[in-house]
Amino acid sequence: MVVFADIAAKTxxxxxxALKWPQEHLDDLCALAAQVLAIGVGVDPAAEPQTAIxxxxxxxxVFVRAAPGxxxxxxxxxxxxxxxxxxxxxxxxxxxxxxxxxQRMKA
Amino acid sequence: MQDAPHNKALRAxxxxxxxxxxxxxxxxxxxxxxxxxxxVQRQIAGTLLARRLVFHIDGSKRLECDAAGGRLLRFCTYxxxxxxxxxxxxxxxxxxxxxxxxxxxxxxxxxxxFLDAKTVSLHTLPMHDAPxxxxxxxxxxxxxxxxxxxxxxxxxWFRTFIEDAxxxxxxxxxxxxxxxxxxxxxxxxxxxxxxNVAHLVPDxxxxxxxxxxxxxxxxxxxxxNNATPNILFAAHNTSTxxxxxxxxxxxxxxxxxxxxRRAD
Numbered sequence: 148m149v150v151f152a153d154i155a156a157k158t159x160x161x162x163x164x165a166l167k168w169p170q171e172h173l174d175d176l177c178a179l180a181a182q183v184l185a186i187g188v189g190v191d192p193a194a195e196p197q198t199a200i201x202x203x204x205x206x207x208x209v210f211v212r213a214a215p216g217x218x219x220x221x222x223x224x225x226x227x228x229x230x231x232x233x234x235x236x237x238x239x240x241x242x243x244x245x246x247x248x249x250q251r252m253k254a
Numbered sequence: 255m256q257d258a259p260h261n262k263a264l265r266a267x268x269x270x271x272x273x274x275x276x277x278x279x280x281x282x283x284x285x286x287x288x289x290x291x292x293x294v295q296r297q298i299a300g301t302l303l304a305r306r307l308v309f310h311i312d313g314s315k316r317l318e319c320d321a322a323g324g325r326l327l328r329f330c331t332y333x334x335x336x337x338x339x340x341x342x343x344x345x346x347x348x349x350x351x352x353x354x355x356x357x358x359x360x361x362x363x364x365x366x367x368f369l370d371a372k373t374v375s376l377h378t379l380p381m382h383d384a385p386x387x388x389x390x391x392x393x394x395x396x397x398x399x400x401x402x403x404x405x406x407x408x409x410x411w412f413r414t415f416i417e418d419a420x421x422x423x424x425x426x427x428x429x430x431x432x433x434x435x436x437x438x439x440x441x442x443x444x445x446x447x448x449x450n451v452a453h454l455v456p457d458x459x460x461x462x463x464x465x466x467x468x469x470x471x472x473x474x475x476x477x478x479n480n481a482t483p484n485i486l487f488a489a490h491n492t493s494t495x496x497x498x499x500x501x502x503x504x505x506x507x508x509x510x511x512x513x514x515r516r517a518d
Contacts (some may be wrong), residue, residue: 183473183475186454186455186466186473186475187453187454187455187475194450194453194454194477194482195477196454196475196476196477197476197477198475198476199473199474199475199476200472200473200474200504200508201468201471201472201473202471202472202473202474202508202511202512203468203470203471203472204470204515207508227508227509227512228508228509228512229505230505231504231505231508232502232503232504232505233505235476235504
């Protein structure tokens with residue numbers, strides 16, 4: 148599952164995935180991204196997290212802020228043991244595409 | 255039960271091992287005199303075999319405590335020049351003054367020793383001929399020092415995780431309340447870890463809140479700034495593991511965490 152969201156407004160902007168999630172699950176994912184990426188925000192702009200991973204028994208959540216200081220973030224849910232390092236690069240590229248005007252999800 | 259020969263043999267073996275074994279120096283970064291007092295109290299509470307605990311504050315010896323069975327038996331404080339300032343013992347609690355007077359001296363002098371202090375480290379020495387009775391319990395000591403928190407040792411899987419992920423972890427410590435206790439890395443690495451955490455979260459106590467770092471979860475935060483290493487958090491009960499990690503090690507670390515948690 149991949150969701151592109153405005154984490155400040157907690158609004159889902161676009162999503163794609165193998166399964167169709169109910170809206171409330173997408174909203175929960177958006178809120179989770181806001182919560183995790185908020186750790187450290189507002190203290191030192193240079194230290195503000197741009198990426199975050201939340202690994203839990205139910206899956207691995209990967210969050211990529213679209214750009215430094217941006218409210219938009221890509222929120223992905225993967226199975227445990229996924230290749231996260233490659234996900235970051237793909238996520239950043241996807242964010243550039245989305246913020247560059249191509250609003251159609253390619254993930 | 256206590257006098258059984260095999261218990262005596264076990265005690266002797268433990269004493270021998272601990273007396274001649276290697277005890278790593280433990281250190282802690284301080285934000286207030288209370289942090290220092292809590293560190294001292296926890297070390298005494300965690301000392302079961304008879305030991306002399308020597309506390310160095312910002313590099314110089316400032317306090318010696320003889321402890322056994324989690325109880326404080328004797329103490330001696332030093333000024334920065336190494337001269338004895340106060341001393342007291344709690345061995346004979348039946349004496350007229352009992353424990354009150356030396357305990358008051360200890361609890362008054364300890365915060366003063368930690369005024370403006372940045373770090374405290376502990377060196378443990380063997381101690382022979384420790385009295386088997388007397389002493390002030392850690393609980394009593396905590397009350398006298400205005401501290402109520404009991405000491406907690408980190409979960410074993412923190413150490414296993416660090417050991418398994420050796421190449422990926424630059425420095426690691428565990429957070430208990432608002433105190434960081436080093437688990438891996440040099441003093442310099444731990445300094446950097448403490449600095450990074452302070453940059454990221456000014457109120458470190460929020461990291462022990464399970465609303466910030468959920469129970470049984472691993473969080474890794476990364477910045478775009480190459481000079482700032484990524485930082486990892488893992489929670490277990492009241493303890494939080496915090497580590498600085500090398501770039502491009504997310505996959506390896508999360509896989510190790512999943513493997514370890516599945517086996518736990």
